[in-house]
Amino acid sequence: MQRELKILSGFVAVFLLMYFVPLDSPKVQNAIYESLKLTQWYAREHVLLCLVPAFFIAGAIGVFISQQAVMKYLGASANKILAYAVASVSGAILAVCSCTILPLFTGIYRMGAGLGPAIAFLYSGPAINVLAIILTARILGFKIGLARAVGAIVFSVVIGIIMQMIFGNEQQKISSNPQATDADENSQRPLWQNAVYFASMVGILIFANWAKPDNAADSTVWAKIYIHKWQITAGFAGLLGLILIFWFGVKVWKVLLSAIVVAGVGLWFANTPLAAFTIGAVCLSLILASEDSHLKEWLTSTWWFAKLILPLLFVGVLIAGLLLGRVGHEGLIPSEWIASSVGGNSLWANLFASVAGAFMYFATLTEVPILQGLIGAGMGKGPALALLLAGPALSLPNMLVIRSVIGTKKTVCYVSLVVVMATISGMIFGYFA
Secondary structure, three states: OHHHHHHHHHHHHHHHHHHHOOOOOHHHHHHHHHHHHHHHHHHHHHHHHHHHHHHHHHHHHHHHOOHHHHHHHHOOOOOHHHHHHHHHHHHHHHOOOOOOHHHHHHHHHHOOOOHHHHHHHHHHHHHOOHHHHHHHHHHHOHHHHHHHHHHHHHHHHHHHHHHHHHHHHHHHHHHHOOOOOOHHHHOOOOHHHHHHHHHHHHHHHHHHOOOOOOOOOOOOHHHHHHHOHHHHHHHHHHHHHHHHHHOOOOOHHHHHHHHHHHHHHHHHOOOOHHHHHHHHHHHHHHHHHOOOOHHHHHHHHHHHHHHHHHHHHHHHHHHHHHHHOOOOOOOOOOHHHHHHOOEOOOHHHHHHHHHHHHHOOOOOOOHHHHHHHHHHOOEOHHHHHHHHHHOOOOOHHHHHHHHHHHOHHHHHHHHHHHHHHHHHHHHHHHHHO
């Protein structure tokens, strides 16, 4: 009966929304447009390059990483120093946004990782982004760059420890319940082979999303890597193909045919590397689907993560766009409200910056130019740091997915800890800066 009442309430809410929404209002029309534009941008810029590789990595974790190994290094009973070190470092290496980290977090959590280390991994991926921290120091100043680095590292560990302390007993029950996977039976390869296997996929994820430098005349290593990002990505893809042949027993002709097709598409659409990347993902899926071994399980696990996460992400992006709009545009909430509420170093300014940052969606590295504009409009240094510590690690789409994985109570606690700690850190930094 309770379930039916929830369904009825949902129907009534949608009906009332559709019945009373003032569609003739230019403000509402613009907000709907911004919502769709943000979702379109997200689909074009993040789904194929960020989420698809992340889904394949998460699927591989579920099939080829043993639950025993996850419990050994990240489980609730693992050595705490080792667990949090592994979680924070492995998350930081990825340098992904708040949405791309979700399939990976879901994978290790459902494999039995302790809640604390899993949360540390969840926060560290988007927050302890070495490249973003360097960019912050270069553009916004050394002090705020250093404060962001120290704050993010401390946050990942402290928030993880607090979450483990609060919900440790619940997590132990979850960890003791075996997941629906036979990864323990599948993990017969040496550790170094698994390391190379996952490194090939992580390399594809990182270099396919390597950001363009702000200065076209930039001659740093960052800029040189960007120029050759697709050649490097192709190199990691070739490594993955060799791994499939020699370590997974895939027929040579399947990998060779896929390589020829991808190369052909790449040459035909030389100005659109995304086309070759997409065909590569399709070819990999076809290879896995044609196998009768654990490779088919890898594809099934990847698809399971996609079904779980993608709908919630798109709903979250739509709502975020409706309320906040895109960068440089506004939704239902006027951008002037945000700009006027983050001046000075008051408790309200820091809290508002933390909350606003937590609900906004930041693609990797975009938070720095956004903050540059806000600081130019009068934003205080404390609120700027608060937004840097809360924004990249959280977003509305991110929260919706986390809730589906760990539940409402834990999600509210996690988000609250990030917001409160970011607010306090901003006030302290603003006082001394």
